[in-house]
Amino acid sequence: MTRHTGRGLSAIEYPTGMNQNGDPSQAWVKLKPDGRVDVFAGTVDIGQGSKTVHTQIVADTLGVPFDWVTMDVSNTDSSAVCTGTFASRGTFIGGNAVRFAAARAKERILAIAGDMLEIDPADLEIEDGEVRAIGAPQKKLSVSDVAGAATWQYGELITGTGAALKPFATLDPQTGRVELPPHSAISYAACVAEVEVDDQTGNVRCTKLIQCYDVGRAINPALVEGQIEGGAMQGLGLGLLEECYPYYPSTEHRGSDFNSYHVPSLVDLPEVTSLIIENPSADGPFGAKAIGEMANNAQPCAIANAIYDAIGVWVTEAPATPERVLRALERKAAGEDGPRRDGKRVVFDGHLSVNAVAAPGAAIRFPLED
Amino acid sequence: MKSVGASLPKYDGIGHVTGTTVYVDDVPTPNGTLWAKALRSPAHRANIKRIDYTKAAALPGVHAIVTHEDIPVNTYGHLSGLGVPADEPLLAESELRYLGQPIALVVAESEAIAAEAVAAITLELEELEPLFDIRKAWDPGAPQIHQWGNWYTQFEGGLDRRQIRKGDVDAAFDRADLIVEGVYRPQAIEHVPMETQVCLVVPEPSGKLVIHSCTQAMYFSMGVVAAHLQLPLNKLKFVGGTVGGGFGGKVDTATETLCAVAARKARRPVKWRWTREEEFLVSSTRAPWHVEIADAVSKDGWILGRKMLTLHDSGAYARFSPYGLTKHSFHHTGAYTIPNLRFDGYVVFSNRVPTTAMRGFGVTSVSYSTEIHLQRIAHELKIDPYEIRLKNANRIGDTTGNGVVITDPSTVSTIQMVAEAAGDELKGDYRTMTSAMRTGDLLPEHLVGQLGNPEDH
Numbered sequence: 001m002t003r004h005t006g007r008g009l010s011a012i013e014y015p016t017g018m019n020q021n022g023d024p025s026q027a028w029v030k031l032k033p034d035g036r037v038d039v040f041a042g043t044v045d046i047g048q049g050s051k052t053v054h055t056q057i058v059a060d061t062l063g064v065p066f067d068w069v070t071m072d073v074s075n076t077d078s079s080a081v082c083t084g085t086f087a088s089r090g091t092f093i094g095g096n097a098v099r100f101a102a103a104r105a106k107e108r109i110l111a112i113a114g115d116m117l118e119i120d121p122a123d124l125e126i127e128d129g130e131v132r133a134i135g136a137p138q139k140k141l142s143v144s145d146v147a148g149a150a151t152w153q154y155g156e157l158i159t160g161t162g163a164a165l166k167p168f169a170t171l172d173p174q175t176g177r178v179e180l181p182p183h184s185a186i187s188y189a190a191c192v193a194e195v196e197v198d199d200q201t202g203n204v205r206c207t208k209l210i211q212c213y214d215v216g217r218a219i220n221p222a223l224v225e226g227q228i229e230g231g232a233m234q235g236l237g238l239g240l241l242e243e244c245y246p247y248y249p250s251t252e253h254r255g256s257d258f259n260s261y262h263v264p265s266l267v268d269l270p271e272v273t274s275l276i277i278e279n280p281s282a283d284g285p286f287g288a289k290a291i292g293e294m295a296n297n298a299q300p301c302a303i304a305n306a307i308y309d310a311i312g313v314w315v316t317e318a319p320a321t322p323e324r325v326l327r328a329l330e331r332k333a334a335g336e337d338g339p340r341r342d343g344k345r346v347v348f349d350g351h352l353s354v355n356a357v358a359a360p361g362a363a364i365r366f367p368l369e370d
Numbered sequence: 371m372k373s374v375g376a377s378l379p380k381y382d383g384i385g386h387v388t389g390t391t392v393y394v395d396d397v398p399t400p401n402g403t404l405w406a407k408a409l410r411s412p413a414h415r416a417n418i419k420r421i422d423y424t425k426a427a428a429l430p431g432v433h434a435i436v437t438h439e440d441i442p443v444n445t446y447g448h449l450s451g452l453g454v455p456a457d458e459p460l461l462a463e464s465e466l467r468y469l470g471q472p473i474a475l476v477v478a479e480s481e482a483i484a485a486e487a488v489a490a491i492t493l494e495l496e497e498l499e500p501l502f503d504i505r506k507a508w509d510p511g512a513p514q515i516h517q518w519g520n521w522y523t524q525f526e527g528g529l530d531r532r533q534i535r536k537g538d539v540d541a542a543f544d545r546a547d548l549i550v551e552g553v554y555r556p557q558a559i560e561h562v563p564m565e566t567q568v569c570l571v572v573p574e575p576s577g578k579l580v581i582h583s584c585t586q587a588m589y590f591s592m593g594v595v596a597a598h599l600q601l602p603l604n605k606l607k608f609v610g611g612t613v614g615g616g617f618g619g620k621v622d623t624a625t626e627t628l629c630a631v632a633a634r635k636a637r638r639p640v641k642w643r644w645t646r647e648e649e650f651l652v653s654s655t656r657a658p659w660h661v662e663i664a665d666a667v668s669k670d671g672w673i674l675g676r677k678m679l680t681l682h683d684s685g686a687y688a689r690f691s692p693y694g695l696t697k698h699s700f701h702h703t704g705a706y707t708i709p710n711l712r713f714d715g716y717v718v719f720s721n722r723v724p725t726t727a728m729r730g731f732g733v734t735s736v737s738y739s740t741e742i743h744l745q746r747i748a749h750e751l752k753i754d755p756y757e758i759r760l761k762n763a764n765r766i767g768d769t770t771g772n773g774v775v776i777t778d779p780s781t782v783s784t785i786q787m788v789a790e791a792a793g794d795e796l797k798g799d800y801r802t803m804t805s806a807m808r809t810g811d812l813l814p815e816h817l818v819g820q821l822g823n824p825e826d827h
Contacts, residue, residue, distance in 0.1 A: 007792070008745070009745070009755045009756065009759070009785075009788070010737065010741040011704070011705045011741070011759050011763070011781055011784065011785050012704060012705055012733075012737040012741070013701065013704065013705040013764065013779075013781065014701075014730070014733055015697070015700070015701065015733075019693065019696055019697035019700060019732070020696070042588050042589050042611075044585065044586050044587065044588060044610060044611050044612075044613055045381075045382070045611060045612065045613070046586050046613045046615070046616045046617075046620075047386075047613060047614075047615060047616075049380050049381070051381045051382065052378060052379075052380050052381040052382075055373070055381060056373035056374050056376070056378060057373075057374065059373040060372055060373050060374045065373075066373040066376075066378055071381065073611035074609060074610070074611045074612075075588075075607060075608060075609045075610070075611070076588050076589060076592055076603075076606070076607055076608040076609075077607050079588075081589045082587070082588070082589055083587065083589065083590060084585075084586055084587020084588075084589065084590045084621060085586045085587060085613075085616070086586055086587060086618060086621050086727055086731075087731070170526075171526065171696075171772065173525060173526035173527030173529050173533065174527065174529075174533060174535060175533065175534065175535040175536065175772075176532070176533055176534035176535065176536075176699055176700070176713070176771065176772040177536075177772050177773040178772050178773060178774065179773075181774050182700060182772070182774065183774075185778070186776070186778070186779070187780075188705060188764075188779060188780035188781050188783075188784050189784055190781075190784035190785045190787065190788045191788065192788045192789075192791070192792045192794075210788050210791045210792050211788065212783075212784040212785075212787035212788045212791070213784070214780035214783065214784055216778075217374070217375070218375065219374050219375070220376070220377055220378060221375070221376075221377045222377030222378075223377075223380065231729070234617070234729060237559065238556065238559060238734070238738075242559040242560070242562075243557040243558060243559060244557070244558040244559060244560055244650075244655050244723075245557065245558055245658070245722070248502075248555075248557055248558070248658055249502040249503035249504070249720075250502065251414070251469070251502060251722060254650075254651060255560075255650060256646075256647045256650045256651050257646055257647065257650065258646075261560060261562075261650060263562050273791055275787050275788070275791060277780055277783055277784060277787065279778050279780045279783070280778070281778060282777065282778070286374045286375075292729070293729045293730045293731065293733075294730060294733070295729075296729050296730055296734065297730045297733060297734045297737040297738075298737060298741075300556065300734075300737075300738050301737055301738045301739075301740075301741035301742050301745075302741070304738070304742050304745075305741065305742060305745040305755070308745065308749075314552075314742065314746065316552060316553060316554045316555065316742055317554075317555040317556075317557065318555070318556040318557055318738055319557065344546065344547065344548050344549055345549045345551065346548060346549065346550045346551065346750055347551045348550070348551060348552040348553070348746060349551075349552050349553035349554075350553075352553040352555065353553050353662055354505045354660075354662065354679070354681075357503065357505040357506065358505050358506055358508060358509060359506065359508075359509035359510060359511075361509075361510045362506070362508040362509045362510070363508045364505070364507070364508040364681075364716075366662040366664075366677075366679045367662075367664055367677040367679065367712070368679060368712075368714045
């Protein structure tokens with residue numbers, strides 16, 4: 001038995017928002033008489049922390065403390081449309097909806113404060129829950145007092161509504177070409193994975209992951225790191241452990257419980273280094289791009305590349321289970337693992353291709369001709 | 371104090387870690403709540419010859435058995451709003467296309483009685499040969515899963531595949547010093563949420579249905595329920611927003627619609643929660659993908675052109691797969707600029723559980739396939755894996771396969787960051803390189819024509 005170590009690299013990109021857009025999120029904001037802020041949106045928090053991120057966006061847009069703001073995403077009667085929490089759209093599109101709503105509410109706060117202070121609202125700013133005259137901060141009112149005056153003297157409910165929607169980008173079916181950008185932003189990442197491969201058992205252990213993500217702006221760095229680390233664990237499942245059909249295309253041996261279907265657990269946790277780059281998007285909230293989905297995309301390929309570095313075999317069916325690794329080593333020992341070389345063509349994995357598997361008369365071939 | 375940029379504690383984190391967060395299964399059930407269990411297909415592919423509900427309906431405690439005849443619109447697609455034709459019945463009518471496909475929903479006074487009633491239903495089938503290997507979907511004599519065949523035929527322009535065409539791919543392959551081909555097959559995985567699919571539907575006296583849902587998308591799921599039941603939106607109220615793990619699997623509206631139909635039929639609140647076994651075996655999965663790539667490369671490491679064929683295993687029905695394949699096609703060059711492209715992708719049906727969105731939908735398979743492929747190219751050319759990536763990286767002003775000008779890429783900087791953290795020293799130019807528009811050595815002839823104006827976007 002020998003343990004071999006290897007290192008693999010990957011670089012990826014991922015779009016923010018639904019592909020081709022056309023996916024609205026809407027929100028509304030109201031102030032209580034003491035200036036505390038209620039935000040209503042239909043944006044489900046799937047555990048990633050979008051309620052927290054949205055609260056931060058609203059707090060800074062309004063200029064009030066974070067703990068003044070309460071997010072309610074509990075139902076469709078009090079909340080406006082949100083297409084949903086998928087497509088890595090929560091922070092950018094849901095976040096823009098609450099940002100726009102908060103900006104509208106801020107306009108009303110400033111209008112009423114301007115009347116109370118007899119100052120043009122354009123000369124006012126809000127910070128730390130206080131409306132202050134720009135350049136003359138001794139002239140000020142608390143947002144609490146403004147909200148109280150709105151309620152008891154002005155007879156106004158301070159609200160704001162916001163809607164984020166980018167138009168649907170139609171495509172040319174022949175070329176795939178779009179005239180409008182089909183996403184809200186693009187995020188980028190790179191990953192270095194280190195593995196240890198046991199050539200007797202075929203077991204691969206990922207020992208180290210170094211990852212860097214460009215998220216535009218980390219609204220909440222701890223939650224971004226949570227996405228990077230949680231996504232990495234899911235990526236380990238994809239790369240090494242999980243599959244519904246272990247003998248795909250056969251349906252035999254489907255796992256039906258946690259004994260027969262293995263997800264990564266803490267024993268699989270590698271040493272993780274998470275790095276964040278902030279290269280802002282043009283129109284995301286505070287420059288944010290997405291992080292959610294891409295966080296499990298960079299590891300499976302980096303691990304496969306590290307396995308090659310360790311033992312000199314390409315495992316191109318994920319996950320790289322011990323069985324697949326051992327079969328690849330067997331092919332290598334039998335001299336069957338290398339590519340077929342034909343002139344300037346280098347053909348890997350010929351036995352997996354439709355050219356080898358489809359019936360001779362089938363209409364599917366690679367490459368297809370027009 | 372600024373909130374943005376601060377690692378503030380998660381809003382609902384204390385509730386999650388102390389077990390006090392209320393998930394759908396924690397919502398108290400009103401008096402009189404009935405419990406649901408599904409009759410599911412015991413075969414991968416079959417025609418229903420006969421169903422007899424007599425014994426099941428006569429069991430004490432059984433209140434209703436919902437079949438396709440109870441659903442105003444039984445077949446409505448999750449992507450109907452985007453023009454994807456509906457193909458999946460909520461409850462099977464005469465044909466069964468996957469193991470576990472729901473045929474009927476029994477509601478009774480307890481889960482045990484509902485399960486007993488399901489077991490008492492007589493089901494006679496004519497089993498048919500299933501199709502599982504999507505590479506054989508085109509074979510003469512292959513089982514025909516749908517009346518229109520084994521792959522999705524309704525892409526825009528009447529095409530049966532998603533295409534990307536850019537540049538002159540044949541010229542690139544002629545010019546290439548090397549053509550590297552490979553096949554990549556990332557497999558299906560389960561979403562494995564801690565909270566299995568669950569909902570509670572409570573009819574109000576007004577006739578409005580209050581639907582406690584674990585959906586990731588309340589308005590989307592409400593639209594699906596409204597379409598099946600033909601109800602205006604003021605007759606539905608989704609209550610949710612807190613999800614015990616979704617990862618894409620809870621974009622499928624798995625339980626809400628049938629539960630709502632059952633609640634209307636039984637005139638009682640109805641709760642349906644899937645067992646862990648159902649979650650593993652009949653909830654939708656991430657798709658298995660079959661990806662073939664041929665890259666035309668120059669000996670100094672430029673990717674001149676790419677031909678790619680993708681088969682996206684949709685399982686028995688389309689669900690979100692046409693969307694996922696389109697997203698896949700838009701990103702099939704990964705984080706790199708390749709000016710000559712011929713991509714063809716098919717959504718292929720098989721007799722497995724329908725596949726659906728999962729974290730990274732459509733692009734996880736791109737990253738997996740293209741990044742291993744690029745490593746193979748680097749190895750064949752004996753070029754450093756960092757350098758081949760930095761050389762071909764997306765830069766400001768480059769255009770994607772579908773003509774989008776890139777404005778704020780970070781392929782270069784993210785690679786430089788991980789190289790530094792890994793202790794791998796990049797050579798001079800690669801260490802100082804930025805994502806600025808291409809000039810000089812980074813603007814070889816084959817990349818001139820693809821440049822766009824980043825100010826336009």
